[in-house]
Amino acid sequence: MTERAKEAALRGPVLIELEAGPEQGPDQVPPVPDADGADYPQGRAMQQMARLVARPPSRLARWFWGLLLTLLGVILSVAAWDFVTGLIARAPVLGYAVTGILGALLVVCLAIALREAAGFARLGRIDKLNHAARAALGADDLPAARDVVGKLVELYKDRPSLEWGRARLAEQQADQFDVSGLLGLAETELLMPLDAAARLEVEAAARQVATVTALVPIALADVVAALTSNLRMIRRIAEIYGGRAGTLGSWRLTRAVLTHLIATGAVAIGDDMIGSLAGGGLLSKLSRRFGEGVVNGALTARVGIAAIEVCRPLPYIQQRRPSVTGVVRQALTGLFGQGGDPAVKD
16 A cells, blocks of 8 residues: 555545535425326316317318218119129019118118208207397397297297296296397296206216226227217207207217317316316325316316207306306216315316
């Protein structure tokens, strides 16, 4: 050992002074960010479903599917014709029986097409009634309002559950000389029971979407559940208000509702809705899946409320528009403990 090494050993270890800084305890360490960079559940199932349904098809895609379906229709028609004519030549009795089956199939297809057309007509009728009511309110036109009320009574003349409301409306409408009073009376007597039934449908759909999101860990299962539940919910809401839409009508109505919500940013999660709930609530801290379930249920409620406004033959006049807060509280209370009591805002 050299002399310099011996001197260093005698002096002891070398201490290096570090710059003084504030001490940090465990309670001051910043939280570890989530793997996806989000601080709270985002309701991704509902957002993906909304973007999937509301995405407009390109013109090239429309041409592709139109030409493909036309070609398949021609091929199937020619193949069926050749099959039937050849079968008639070989076995006339069997050939004519198959011809009758094909004719019955065409009749059923025609009936389905007529039902879809009738569904579109009913949706258009309700939409025109809603616009006429808004125009009468805006112009303070009492004769136009009376015409709207007459068409509304005609729309629900076959509803036994509204018989008492129709009778009360017939007794009191002659005493109404104000547009808002007349339309408000019609809204109270005819639409209040329908509003309650539509709200129950929204609550059921929100509960179903929240449950599937929280309990089914299969990839894309929450998106499929959100899509089917929202389609069923919107179709039922349309039926409640008299717009019994077919399959194509329900799909078109769903696209219209979700396109409007996406355009207005209503399917985005932010501090104005559920961000504070999902990030700071006890539920999302215990389980992120449960937090996603609450958020997806709340977004489903928002879609349902928008569908009610679209399918309702009258705008809200004297009745209050249902809030996401109330619908989510009623739908999810007790489902995830206290998950249904958040301060959710529209």
